[in-house]
Amino acid sequence: MKARVHITLKSGVLDPQGRAIAxxxxxxxxxxxxxxxxxxxxxxxxxxxxxxxxRATVEAMCDKLLANTVIENYAVDLAD
Known part of the structure; x- marks a missing residue:
């Protein structure tokens, strides 16, 4: 199964890279x-x-390694 994970900064968290891109x-x-x-x-x-x-496995990966859940949100999409 393929999992796609989108990780973004939570609103209110400063994004210096986003500012540089802008x-x-x-x-x-x-x-x-x-x-x-x-x-x-x-x-x-x-x-x-x-x-x-x-989904549970990928969410565990996000919680433990892939995302910093203090400042980031993540969304998981699954496909066969």
């Missing part, structure tokens, strides 16, 4: 970008066929 876009002539928030995308192939168990 400044770079402005310098390149892309006006009108008011805010940029950057994140991470992780794709996993796991040897699990039960969607509930696969």
């Amino acid at each position: 400044h770079a876009l402005e310098a390149l002539g892309f006006d009108g970008v008011q805010d940029v928030r950057q994140g991470k995308y992780i794709e996993l192939d796991i040897a699990e066929t039960d969607p509930e168990r696969a």
Whole structure:
């Protein structure tokens, strides 16, 4: 099963990389970008066929390693 994990900073957490991206876009002539928030995308192939168990496994991975749950949120999408 394939798991796609999207990790983003929680609202209210400063995002210096997002700010740098916004400044770079402005310098390149892309006006009108008011805010940029950057994140991470992780794709996993796991040897699990039960969607509930696969989700639980991936969420455990996120809680223990992939995401800093103090300042980040994550969303898991599963596909066969």
